[in-house]
Amino acid sequence: MRLITHLSYLIVLFASCSVGKNVYLFTSFHEPATAGLRMLYSHDGYKWNDFDTVFIRPQIGDKVMRDPSIVQGPDGNYHFVWTLAWKGNKGFGYASSKDLINWSEQRAIDVMANESTAVNVWAPELFYDDEREQFIIIWATTIPKRFPRGIEEEDNNHRMYYVTTKDFKTFSDTKLFLDPGFSVIDCVIVKRGKEDYVLVLKDNTRPARNIKIAFSKHPLGPFTKPSEAFTPLFTEGPAVAKVKDGYLVYYDQYREKIYGAQRTSDFINFTDATKIVSVPEGHKHGTIFKADKKRLKALLRYSGK
Numbered sequence: 001m002r003l004i005t006h007l008s009y010l011i012v013l014f015a016s017c018s019v020g021k022n023v024y025l026f027t028s029f030h031e032p033a034t035a036g037l038r039m040l041y042s043h044d045g046y047k048w049n050d051f052d053t054v055f056i057r058p059q060i061g062d063k064v065m066r067d068p069s070i071v072q073g074p075d076g077n078y079h080f081v082w083t084l085a086w087k088g089n090k091g092f093g094y095a096s097s098k099d100l101i102n103w104s105e106q107r108a109i110d111v112m113a114n115e116s117t118a119v120n121v122w123a124p125e126l127f128y129d130d131e132r133e134q135f136i137i138i139w140a141t142t143i144p145k146r147f148p149r150g151i152e153e154e155d156n157n158h159r160m161y162y163v164t165t166k167d168f169k170t171f172s173d174t175k176l177f178l179d180p181g182f183s184v185i186d187c188v189i190v191k192r193g194k195e196d197y198v199l200v201l202k203d204n205t206r207p208a209r210n211i212k213i214a215f216s217k218h219p220l221g222p223f224t225k226p227s228e229a230f231t232p233l234f235t236e237g238p239a240v241a242k243v244k245d246g247y248l249v250y251y252d253q254y255r256e257k258i259y260g261a262q263r264t265s266d267f268i269n270f271t272d273a274t275k276i277v278s279v280p281e282g283h284k285h286g287t288i289f290k291a292d293k294k295r296l297k298a299l300l301r302y303s304g305k
Helices: 002-018 293-302
Strands: 022-028 038-042 066-072 078-083 092-097 107-109 122-129 134-142 158-165 175-178 184-193 196-203 210-216 235-243 246-253 258-264 288-292
Touching (some): 022 066, 022 293, 038 293, 066 288, 078 122, 158 184, 175 184, 184 235, 196 235, 210 235, 235 288, 288 293
Parallel strands (some): 066 122
Antiparallel strands (some): 022 038, 066 078, 078 092, 092 107, 134 158, 196 210, 235 246
16 A cells, blocks of 8 residues: 555656646847847746847848747757848858857858849748658748739738758758738748648738738648738737647737737637737747756856846
8 A cells, every 4th residue: 555655656746747847938039139039938838038138149141130930950959040131131040059058150041042133031930840851941032023012012022932951051942932922921830730730921911911821731831822810900920839728829019019919729710818928028029949947947047047
């Protein structure tokens, strides 16, 4: 009887230690984006705290670091891409790290070098395709007069492009990722299961400028026709967190200078969660990923907390 009681205690203890072993990290920057990469952390995906630390400073391009996206690869290394400039650059920034504190040399990946009239490379977003064991990087670029446009000017008529890589040394040729028939930016790929992918995207046309959903059986599409918007006007920079009761889609309500959120279980029906989430003031467009509590402790030590 005593042995059974002892075993039961060990099982309960092990279970209690295993619950909540991961935390959420949210990449971030503050305007005017010249300081570098910041991050937030959360234990539940709802309430966020700022490390109040810059983890890497921009050294290339226009020396800005906007729209930071980080994904951890299967080897444990973290891969980081970001927007180098508003206009004039043909690529995005790249660096890697084993611990999110010590970073490799920064490089510009010139993915639009073959497009002489390309205006920009905005908001690169990383996705690891575990079925094909490759990284997918998607971003928005304007190539004037390449596509029919709406009210926006030719130098603001974006479509989404992509490359793939296994090692961030060699890359596939740049290809069109998404042309929904309107100017589109700020896309995020979400895997729900085998042959079940969601794309969260910003309709950047005037007067829309809000966030929609599309679906596919493959992370590279083809995607269904985008849904109706599920966010208010003047929203951008979506980021998705998988939480216990479904998903939270965060977005920047840039006119109000706040971060909003919608809760969903199916990416069809949404409930406004803005009043029950907490995002520190000044946080801008980033992506959400998970890390273990050992990593969090190291980041907190580094930031002096």
